[in-house]
Amino acid sequence: MPLPVGAKAEAIVLPGNPYDYWNPVTATHFIGREQELMRAYQAIEEQHSISLVGDHLIGKSSFLNALENLYSGQGRKVVKLSGLGHESRSVQHFVEAITGISSENEADRAANVLAHWAAQNTQGQQAPLLLIDDAEGCFQRFPLRFFERLRGMLYKLVLVFASSQDLDLIKADNHPVETVSPLEARLEIIRLGLLDENAAAIIWQLGAGVMERQDEEILSLWAGRHPYYLKLFGANLWQARKKQIAIETVLDQVYDDTRRHLRQIWNSLTTTEQQILKNSLDGRAVKRRSLRLRGLVTDSGQLFGQVLREWLEQEL
Template identity: 40%
Template sequence: MAHEKNYTLRILHISDLHERGPRETESWRRQRVLGATWEHNLEAVTAAGPIDLVCFTGDAADWGKPGEYAAATAFFHAVLKKLSLPPERFFLVPGNHDIDRGLHLAEWQKLRETFSQMDGLTLSRWLRGSGKPPPGADTGWLEPVLARQAAYRQWLTELGREALLPERHDHGRVGYHVCPDFPGLPFPIHITGLDTAWLAGDDHDAQKLWLTDDQIMLHATDKEGNKFPGLRLVLCHHPLWDLADHAAAKNLLAEHADLLLRGHLHNAVLERSDDPDRGLVELAAGCLYEGHHADHYPNGCQLITLQLDGQGRPISVEPWFRAWSERGHWHDDDSRYKQSHQGRLLWPLAQAIARIDPSSNPYDFNRPALPPNFVGRVALMDSLIQALEEGSSVSLVGDRCIGKMSVLKNFEQKARIMARTVVLLRGEGPEAASLSAFVAAITGKACADCADPAADRLAAWVDRVGLPGLPPVLLLDEAEIFLRKFEYRFFERLRGLLDRLCLVLATHQPIDLVFEQLGRGSPFDNKLRIEWLGLLEPAAAEQLVRRGEGKLDGEDQALMRRWAGRHPYFLQLLGYRLAEARRHGKSREWAVDQARSNAYPRLRQLWKTLRNKDKQALRNVATGGFSATNSTFRLRGLQDENGRLFGEVLRQWLEEEDEA
């Protein structure tokens, strides 16, 4: 059979230019980064082959003012000329800096104040012009809010890209879809530009922006709502976790996009997110010119090489990371990923056929879950990423075996992808032996075993490894061991570092209670965002149950749902024992007995952490005498939203304890 021909598409991906026009007070710094040295950079990347597309993912201007766009026009025209590309091969979307915040402030503030009352469906229909305003919103607010992009949209015409104006496309108000002509390719290339910035307006936009279903689907499907054939590229400015409708947007884009290009982060990122039904590959470009740190910032761009099959499906993506050095030149950037070489990182995308070892067990209750075995915790992971972007620190509270280490391990991976220096330590490890050992495990350097020298050493490390806007991350599991053992003065000093260090403390109980037991107030009071770790989402729990398909039958799976509910540890535990029973010809009862032998010691540990009145409340729930939901029990994963114990294992243990 003849080998199918593959095709190559090369994309220059840039973002966040932040042109200031007449407000520019340091033109020499911008010229140093984006003048002759930038032209040399373009010559370097085109030496490997011609570029087919230029994609710019937002923030051409700094304040969204008309005068800023004249300089942006000159810059982009020069780029296209250098690459020998017509304007029709240039695609862009607006960012939050393309919004003129001084325009129609009253209407924008009123619309944002109705944020908590918005539901996605009503807002989506209203934005496209086919429905009523959301509750609390006025019909007259929408057009003024959209008019804050007037300078950007006028600029599209001046740039020769009026074809990207929203009014020329199906939605009519935001976004676009185009299918440019690529002679020689046997498949179409669909480019969808999405506007994540239309509701932006201050420095606290995260989780208050809306993409909306209609903006995505009217531009990512044909007139009948069918998926487009060929290659499907989507451009937007903000990371999806900045959106109020991030979960819905991510699902839709995973089904209708092959590659999502975005900006805003100011550092380059390559990531892929998957669930059993869909996956989404995302590339963030980094910042072409960081307005404040200017020529002292590691500004960046990337050349993306896509290998495509005969239908336009991606086989692999290879970003070539290029960065600015404050010494005065652009260079290959291997600082993002340790696997990259000369700035290039080849990432296969074609799905390989996994050969499953029939003797393997699909469950593991003893080790943290890492991708692809890590499931759920979507809102929590989004919240942790948001905290990282905002420079906030977090108190992560959860009982033993609820999955704190799994969350920390996965957050560690994501933070590294976002170019952060990350250190993860455990209270049960050797680093807890002394304050000196703790600081040495972080910094690699010894220090005196007392508070101030240790804090000084840690502060020096923070300043050494942190990048502008990218503070390092310190993750502490079983953190109460450190909190109880080390000098209180050290944690007072650590509090003072939280403006340039992202700290995540994972504990079994709230930190203020840990210090209350020590007779002290918490030195982190009002400094930490509190996140509780409870039961898995229903869909994630079902993913765990179905992981055993092919090894476990329907009755086994039903037993897992009853016995463990949505508790990750107990689901993994019983699933493991059931799979072992099937492998060795044992009974279902044998599997449950084996699971109990592991479960009951864990429950006894948990029981010791409860107050007497909480113990009695749980007994009442177990006997049916009390069914109201206890908020603390729900946060801890002991009860579900309906007031029931999380699973039969807890009820059975309580009954046996009472009998004893």
């Protein structure tokens, strides 16, 4: 069983600043996530659909890029969509974006077009693969009947929904959110949290030749194994070395950049989870599974990085 593309990637020296914290990485530059990729690979090979859950900027889009690259290279029909794009405006736009065929904006008729397209694009035993990033937009706007039809098509399509929260918790515009859960119950859940130590170490080394050993230690302390913060701190430290900017100035600037993201994460936590994180400032290990799975704390129950600790100390 081949390991998905990128799972064993090594550091690649790029011209210019090697840390890009805004754009999803391409499959050839994808680092880590071996266990999650293997779970996704096994599920897709068995024609099982997936709910990919992870906080904003944890790497879901990059993960989908790796899957798209893998299965497109195998000749499978793969379509990638976004809940932030026009395709999430209605079931008509959604189906037309996938199939290229004119559809009506009615759940059953749109689903019929999609089912016919799926049958026409099945390669042997391989059903078409739909990768839906930022899937919240679809679950908020599409009628319940369309999701019922999608559930009935799970043997004709393989779906990967990427979202920042469990699908049955998404607030829907036009139907009770709990009524979507029968579809969610048919999906295998894969959660993205912190990177493993080997992957984090590779990212630390991307700035070799410009950054110093001290910078790797700063990255490890402040960002831990969080993919977004590794690239955010890495990009700014790399730039600081090139322009001879004081490290303390860099840390102040990066902390300013992180405040909104951490506030967004904080507001998505339950009251209990918030209190547990506050208590961790007294040195108490965090044993809450949900916080570990989200990548806010490490396997040993420590905050993932100094950036989170300082935010908790200074913003609350």
